[in-house]
Amino acid sequence: MWENRCKVAISGVGFSKVTRSAEIPLAAHALTAVKEAVADAGLQLSDIDGLATYPELPATGHAEVDGISIVSVNCMMTMLKLPDLSWHIQVGTTNIGGAVQQAVNALLAGVCKYAVVWRAMHNPRGTYQNLPGAYAQGAAQFTAPYGFGGPGQGMAVAYTRWLERHNQSREKMATLAVTQRRHTQHNPHAYFYGTPLTREDYLNSRMVAYPFCLFDCDIPVQGAVAIVLTTADRARDLQPRPAYLAGYGQRLHFEVAGRIGSLSNYMEGGSSSAKLTWERSGFSPKDVNVAQIYDGFSASVIYGLESYGFCKEGTALDFIQDGRIELDGELPLNTFGGSLGTGRIHGLWHIIEGALQASGRAGSRQVKDANVSFVGASAPIVTGTTFIFVGDPY
């Protein structure tokens, strides 16, 4: 087990309004989320001395403009003018989960006391994923000429392979979409709060990139979420019950860019990350009381459930049936609604929900007696960070 388990905790969470289009600059959303997270922890902005994010705009073919379409560390630093700032970082390979892990490392190293991590996501005007212009450069030269555009299609090809190799049907995914949308009705911050979804809605919805229909894809939105992390001894002095970090992991596998359709990329990415988290925390999948698994596209949940070890390869669509992922089920899943419910804010919201469930702060969607709270914060292929939070340190 990891000697640093339960030595860092999440003590505050914050949310901006989530809107479909960009009515105000993204920096304002990020600022709202950060201020809320700091207030939730019972701290002042001036207490914050560490900053971390992953600022990438995943939409292709759109400019990254700091403060408008991304919110970098420099942007946040400029806005907050923190008097005691002592550490900051912006990560590349590991998505937002990596920014959280770096903040954990900085707190353990003693180079900051209260770190803020935010994820701000922009929804650009026009088509979200654009194919290249007249010429396809780099890895895209082997895919874009055939009409392969964004990550949706890249994930869709692996999903057909999974479905047909395991003799499964995409209709079973309706259970995930409908259950998560029901969870969403307990999350007032979510984009689809107040909008129910039925099995018929799912089965009759328009196809986007087979096997993905509209409700297999998270909706692009404008919004931001943020957390405050601190050391366990400091967290105990704050008002919210701490969510202690029991262990974390990151993907240790990567295949050549442009080699799309490969299932091993997902499965080995996920299993390599989860193995670290299980070993460091001392827990195994059967110990988990509640799980958040990244669902930017629904199939990510399949790869997550299987590669993290919750069920055998080829069985995830059966695993999610029969009430197992309901709030009172055997493995309550994406209890905040997931990205399919909140809108496309990437994995920091999964981490937030993992922390809220572990600390008993999830309100009407709280899973009874939840202690061991698992998070797969991004698709196993790209970034694959995993976490376990607990309410009871050990």
Next chain:
Amino acid sequence: MSEWSKVTRPIPAPNEWTKPFWDAAKRGVLELQRCQSCGHFQHPPYATCVKCIATDLKFEAVRHDGVGGAGTIYAYTIMYHTGDKRFASAVPYASIIVELDDAPGALLAGNLLEAPYTEAKVGRRVEVVFEKLNDDITLPQFRLARATPAE
């Protein structure tokens, strides 16, 4: 059947690693990067052999029954979304990933041509055809296999 004649495809821009692939395709030959140390074919091209980390890589023709491009559909998607208007006339169309018989592990993207998109299934036999885009670039593409595979 998808209407491809009105589609304007993004044109591949070859670089130092990929130029031999496109030069060969222009001649109607499928050449992939091959490790000169362990013999592994790989695609897309990369700086090192993905099997043994050797850096001595050369493009060589992948041959099967003298055709050079028999394989199976490894994975596929049917595209319905018309976000890119250049492909709108072909929707719905099959974008497929093919694993060649003689280059296991190398995955080539393509479209399923000369067949309804509903014919795309994992494991279906396909063979390469070449689609000329302009004087410089010819795209390897795929259609359902006509010859039965050699045992």
